[in-house]
Amino acid sequence: MVTASTAAAPVLEGASGARAAATPAAAVDPRKPVDIALNVNGRDHQLAFDVRTSLLDLLRERLGLTGAKKGCDHGQCGACTVLLDGRRVLACLTPAVAAQGREITTIESLANDGALHPMQQAFIDHDAFQCGYCTPGQILSAIACVSEGHANSDADIREYMSGNLCRCAAYPNIVDAVKQARSAMKAASTD
Ligand code: FES
Ligand code: FES
Numbered sequence: 001m002v003t004a005s006t007a008a009a010p011v012l013e014g015a016s017g018a019r020a021a022a023t024p025a026a027a028v029d030p031r032k033p034v035d036i037a038l039n040v041n042g043r044d045h046q047l048a049f050d051v052r053t054s055l056l057d058l059l060r061e062r063l064g065l066t067g068a069k070k071g072c073d074h075g076q077c078g079a080c081t082v083l084l085d086g087r088r089v090l091a092c093l094t095p096a097v098a099a100q101g102r103e104i105t106t107i108e109s110l111a112n113d114g115a116l117h118p119m120q121q122a123f124i125d126h127d128a129f130q131c132g133y134c135t136p137g138q139i140l141s142a143i144a145c146v147s148e149g150h151a152n153s154d155a156d157i158r159e160y161m162s163g164n165l166c167r168c169a170a171y172p173n174i175v176d177a178v179k180q181a182r183s184a185m186k187a188a189s190t191d
Contacts, residue, residue, distance in 0.1 A: 036100055040065070041109035055099050056080045056091035059106060067107035067136040071165075078164030081137035082106050088144040090163075107136035110143075118184035119143050122177035130168035138164045142178045143185075151182045 033048035040063060047062060056073075059065040059082070071079030073092045080091040083105035110117040119139050122128070129135045141164045145151050150160035157178045158171070166174065 034097070036097055038096070038099055038104060039102070040104045041106060042103075049096065051095070051097055053096045054092055055082070055089075055094040055096045055104070058096040059091060059104075065106050065108050069133055069136060071133070071137075076165075077134070077137075078141060079134050079137045081141045081164065083140055083144060086144065086147060088141050105140070107140060110139070117143070118188065119146075119177070119181040122181035122184070123174075125180060126173045126177040128170050128173040128177040129166075130170060134164060134166045134168075138166065138174060142174070142181065145178065146182045146185050151178050154179075 030052055031050055034051050035046065035048050038045050038047060038058075040059070045063065047058070049058060049062065056068055056070060059068055060070070068082050068091050069079035070092060071077035073080075075090050075093040078090065081088050082091045083089070083103075084094070084099055085102045086105070110120055116124070117139075119142050123135060123139060128138070138161070141161060142151075145157065145160045148160070151157050154175050157175050161174065161178070
């Protein structure tokens with residue numbers, strides 16, 4: 001009679017045979033730094049770091065770019081939003097190694113020779129912040145929202161900005177700011 005144990009035996013033997021033939025892989029210490037090249041705000045960096053490092057920690061603690069904020073560190077508030085190849089990502093949930101070979105954009109690079117990005121100017125014009133903690137993430141998310149074509153109505157803006165929380169509840173002002181910047185960004189792209 002074939003039982004569960006006898007039926008399983010050939011499989012187990014095969015597996016152990018294969019294991020015996022293979023050379024055991026050396027244990028990798030995840031704390032051992034790895035060398036990685038990253039492009040941040042147009043500048044190349046060669047860095048050695050623990051592969052478990054989040055992009056947020058790398059930006060803030062290794063590169064001194066503290067514009068991206070650590071709100072929750074759990075992907076729930078959007079305060080850490082940065083752009084990777086123009087697409088918004090949560091830096092607290094993105095391993096820094098995943099940004100290799102891609103263009104990382106943080107709030108620090110938006111102003112051009114002292115001239116604010118239209119989205120930065122619109123946030124000021126519409127008083128779209130109070131404490132400002134969420135603002136760098138809001139601005140980068142808003143730029144991507146416009147680029148994605150998701151800023152065509154108030155409802156769209158609210159929906160596609162819903163991953164960015166504001167404890168100061170500046171939401172109506174943020175919507176107004178996005179609409180102003182949307183027009184300015186469109187005008188700039190057709191110049
Ligand atoms: Fe990344 Fe809150 S800190 S989502
Ligand atoms: Fe204070 Fe948004 S301005 S959390």
